[in-house]
Amino acid sequence: MNLNFIAIGDEVLRGETREGNGAVLADALVQRGLGLRQMQVIGDDFASIRGHLLALASRPNALVISGGLGPTDDDLTRAAVAAAAGVAIVRNPLAEQAIRDRFAQLGRTMDPSNLRQADLPVGARLLANQHGTAPGFAMQIEQLHVVALPGVPREFGGMLADHLDSWLAALGMTPQPRIEATFRLYGLPESDMQGRLSRLPHYAAATMRSLPTWPEIRLELTARDDSNKFNQLCDEVRADLGRWIYTEQRDQSHASAVLQALRDRGASLAVAESCTGGQVAALLTAEPGASQSFLLGAVTYANSMKTNVLSVPSQLIAQHGAVSEPVVQAMAEGALRVADADFAVATSGVAGPSGGTEQKPVGTLCLGLAWRGGSDARTVQLRQLDRPKFQRSAAFLALEWLRQRVLGLR
Amino acid sequence: MNLNFIAIGDEVLRGETREGNGAVLADALVQRGLGLRQMQVIGDDFASIRGHLLALASRPNALVISGGLGPTDDDLTRAAVAAAAGVAIVRNPLAEQAIRDRFAQLGRTMDPSNLRQADLPVGARLLANQHGTAPGFAMQIEQLHVVALPGVPREFGGMLADHLDSWLAALGMTPQPRIEATFRLYGLPESDMQGRLSRLPHYAAATMRSLPTWPEIRLELTARDDSNKFNQLCDEVRADLGRWIYTEQRDQSHASAVLQALRDRGASLAVAESCTGGQVAALLTAEPGASQSFLLGAVTYANSMKTNVLSVPSQLIAQHGAVSEPVVQAMAEGALRVADADFAVATSGVAGPSGGTEQKPVGTLCLGLAWRGGSDARTVQLRQLDRPKFQRSAAFLALEWLRQRVLGLR
Numbered sequence: 001m002n003l004n005f006i007a008i009g010d011e012v013l014r015g016e017t018r019e020g021n022g023a024v025l026a027d028a029l030v031q032r033g034l035g036l037r038q039m040q041v042i043g044d045d046f047a048s049i050r051g052h053l054l055a056l057a058s059r060p061n062a063l064v065i066s067g068g069l070g071p072t073d074d075d076l077t078r079a080a081v082a083a084a085a086g087v088a089i090v091r092n093p094l095a096e097q098a099i100r101d102r103f104a105q106l107g108r109t110m111d112p113s114n115l116r117q118a119d120l121p122v123g124a125r126l127l128a129n130q131h132g133t134a135p136g137f138a139m140q141i142e143q144l145h146v147v148a149l150p151g152v153p154r155e156f157g158g159m160l161a162d163h164l165d166s167w168l169a170a171l172g173m174t175p176q177p178r179i180e181a182t183f184r185l186y187g188l189p190e191s192d193m194q195g196r197l198s199r200l201p202h203y204a205a206a207t208m209r210s211l212p213t214w215p216e217i218r219l220e221l222t223a224r225d226d227s228n229k230f231n232q233l234c235d236e237v238r239a240d241l242g243r244w245i246y247t248e249q250r251d252q253s254h255a256s257a258v259l260q261a262l263r264d265r266g267a268s269l270a271v272a273e274s275c276t277g278g279q280v281a282a283l284l285t286a287e288p289g290a291s292q293s294f295l296l297g298a299v300t301y302a303n304s305m306k307t308n309v310l311s312v313p314s315q316l317i318a319q320h321g322a323v324s325e326p327v328v329q330a331m332a333e334g335a336l337r338v339a340d341a342d343f344a345v346a347t348s349g350v351a352g353p354s355g356g357t358e359q360k361p362v363g364t365l366c367l368g369l370a371w372r373g374g375s376d377a378r379t380v381q382l383r384q385l386d387r388p389k390f391q392r393s394a395a396f397l398a399l400e401w402l403r404q405r406v407l408g409l410r
Numbered sequence: 411m412n413l414n415f416i417a418i419g420d421e422v423l424r425g426e427t428r429e430g431n432g433a434v435l436a437d438a439l440v441q442r443g444l445g446l447r448q449m450q451v452i453g454d455d456f457a458s459i460r461g462h463l464l465a466l467a468s469r470p471n472a473l474v475i476s477g478g479l480g481p482t483d484d485d486l487t488r489a490a491v492a493a494a495a496g497v498a499i500v501r502n503p504l505a506e507q508a509i510r511d512r513f514a515q516l517g518r519t520m521d522p523s524n525l526r527q528a529d530l531p532v533g534a535r536l537l538a539n540q541h542g543t544a545p546g547f548a549m550q551i552e553q554l555h556v557v558a559l560p561g562v563p564r565e566f567g568g569m570l571a572d573h574l575d576s577w578l579a580a581l582g583m584t585p586q587p588r589i590e591a592t593f594r595l596y597g598l599p600e601s602d603m604q605g606r607l608s609r610l611p612h613y614a615a616a617t618m619r620s621l622p623t624w625p626e627i628r629l630e631l632t633a634r635d636d637s638n639k640f641n642q643l644c645d646e647v648r649a650d651l652g653r654w655i656y657t658e659q660r661d662q663s664h665a666s667a668v669l670q671a672l673r674d675r676g677a678s679l680a681v682a683e684s685c686t687g688g689q690v691a692a693l694l695t696a697e698p699g700a701s702q703s704f705l706l707g708a709v710t711y712a713n714s715m716k717t718n719v720l721s722v723p724s725q726l727i728a729q730h731g732a733v734s735e736p737v738v739q740a741m742a743e744g745a746l747r748v749a750d751a752d753f754a755v756a757t758s759g760v761a762g763p764s765g766g767t768e769q770k771p772v773g774t775l776c777l778g779l780a781w782r783g784g785s786d787a788r789t790v791q792l793r794q795l796d797r798p799k800f801q802r803s804a805a806f807l808a809l810e811w812l813r814q815r816v817l818g819l820r
């Protein structure tokens with residue numbers, strides 16, 4: 001049986017919203033050892049929805065529908081499913097009660113049009129929605145097993161988590177017992193990673209999936225059996241790619257790994273930023289519990305602030321320029337001193353699009369690092385990155401240098 | 411003739427990458443007064459690609475394909491188009507030269523497999539790729555007019571900009587002359603905006619499209635004719651929604667509008683952040699030229715830093731807590747003083763998920779504002795937002811209060 005996905009909504013075809021529920025479903029299926037055959041987006045059009053359903057119904061197919069379950073005239077999924085199945089629509093009393101309860105619970109008066117969301121095709125099985133108003137439903141049309149869920153991403157994702165396993169089980173698609181491992185990497189281009197992986201002796205012992213969220217990569221390995229070979233492969237990955245692996249925890253971000261390294265050593269951190277403009281601090285403070293290690297971020301954008309707040313000598317800036325190793329090193333030392341921190345990291349660079357010179361073109365990045373008893377600086381050139389990518393890339397480079405220093409790796 | 415979109419790639423169906431080219435195409439078409447009938451994602455499967463092409467070829471259709479043009483065995487678009495058209499594949503000498511030139515220009519040695527990208531179906535019209543290696547092509551299969559472009563987003567978007575208009579013109583789909591206006595809003599829920607718009611006297615004088623990038627909304631109005639009624643509608647929008655409209659420039663972000671308000675007055679800014687952790691500074695410095703107004707961001711995450719860097723009295727923190735109006739007001743005053751700035755804005759709140767109390771639950775946000783001669787503070791409750799949304803929401807609220815104060819609106 002093939003698994004299909006259809007999202008319904010004119011707003012996607014008009015470019016007003018990006019369809020993301022298909023990717024959420026794809027990910028959930030891969031986690032269960034299953035795969036999608038196709039994804040589709042079609043408009044709020046009765047004939048088109050019914051036509052797609054009938055085309056799938058002539059062969060064994062499973063289909064997840066996203067959207068078209070709301071209370072307005074544009075919401076046609078219920079009617080199109082009923083028409084494709086050749087059945088009437090009736091109000092489901094359980095669904096009606098759930099909608100009334102939800103409005104009561106939120107203390108809002110309910111427009112009667114909302115009850116249209118309780119109208120289901122005869123023969124449909126109600127799927128409760130704990131995350132919003134519109135209930136979902138499961139239904140069979142000839143050889144097609146369809147499940148319809150609301151399109152609001154939070155509701156779609158929540159209902160998928162609630163109902164996917166039991167729906168798949170009813171279709172006989174039980175997830176296989178599997179072994180899996182996750183490696184999160186930073187600093188290795190994806191194509192280089194793929195090349196290295198393909199040369200590992202036990203490369204074939206797992207299915208590999210890489211999910212890049214630039215500039216990080218999450219590498220997932222899964223296998224159905226032979227945990228011996230799988231474990232050997234994992235050891236090979238660690239041996240060959242270890243210097244770029246910052247965690248084996250599936251959901252740990254790079255910033256979280258930096259904070260953990262600090263926390264494990266009881267160490268505190270201050271940050272001094274110029275070209276990254278607050279992004280290093282923002283990456284760190286996006287993590288709950290950052291306050292255990294992170295004391296201060298000084299976004300000293302004006303040169304006078306580098307002097308006033310971080311005590312960088314103004315003649316040092318006049319002599320070398322703000323984008324220079326002496327200045328960025330002094331920024332790190334200043335942040336360390338002001339915050340009385342164990343570590344400090346600093347950035348200064350030319351993010352562009354303007355401001356570059358022949359000696360210091362757009363893309364020049366100076367990083368500074370300070371710790372109790374010493375400090376250091378380095379310069380890298382980040383070519384062909386636009387301003388947002390330069391800033392993000394620079395923030396990650398700063399945090400990675402810090403992480404390696406805290407862990408004593410370099 | 412219906413316009414369709416198909417993206418080809420197993421990586422999307424496996425949840426490794428999110429398909430975004432369809433949205434880019436949809437947006438480009440709407441800009442031209444045209445619309446997509448459907449979007450589809452299918453795998454790297456020869457029979458499936460050919461089958462979809464043949465299904466579309468039996469009626470007048472136009473199709474944009476994204477992906478499957480690379481040099482590997484998985485790249486099947488060229489072969490499937492040729493098979494659907496019943497023609498052979500031949501190497502295109504212009505395409506071959508372009509690939510050789512590109513590698514020479516980048517100073518890289520070319521693996522001969524790259525030349526497979528120059529193999530095009532007989533009868534295909536070459537579309538030059540200025541943005542990467544794989545050329546695109548346009549081709550007719552029975553009643554289907556297909557254009558195939560590389561799937562790499564940067565290349566797809568670049569080639570769309572280069573070739574879309576001439577391809578549409580060749581199909582007789584000339585963009586209509588249109589009048590248009592853009593309003594960017596902040597602070598008004600989208601459903602409220604829709605309700606207000608629908609009650610305007612000249613509501614029907616334009617097609618409206620709203621593109622929410624939370625927490626901002628971009629509202630686009632377009633019309634084919636009658637600029638008189640259109641202008642009346644625009645005036646009605648300004649009169650009814652003006653307090654939430656921060657710009658009528660299509661590509662101006664909220665942070666950019668804040669910086670422009672400061673720049674227009676020759677005013678400088680300092681920021682003091684606790685709960686937003688650097689996001690206010692990051693939003694501002696994402697804009698080129700921020701340094702003309704933005705002097706300093708002080709991310710005083712630890713209470714001692716509020717005292718050390720911003721001179722917030724430690725007894726004020728002890729008495730009222732860090733999340734309080736007296737403290738956040740003192741933070742703003744301190745930042746103003748340290749940076750000798752004309753304006754300063756400060757944030758302190760409970761971002762969660764932990765750290766809430768009965769008096770100050772998760773979601774409590776205190777904002778401070780200081781200017782030469784005065785200061786102010788306020789508290790808002792942001793309910794039911796997770797940590798990332800709380801931080802982003804808090805950063806926008808701080809910037810909006812600042813913008814209104816700089817413009818003298820409140």
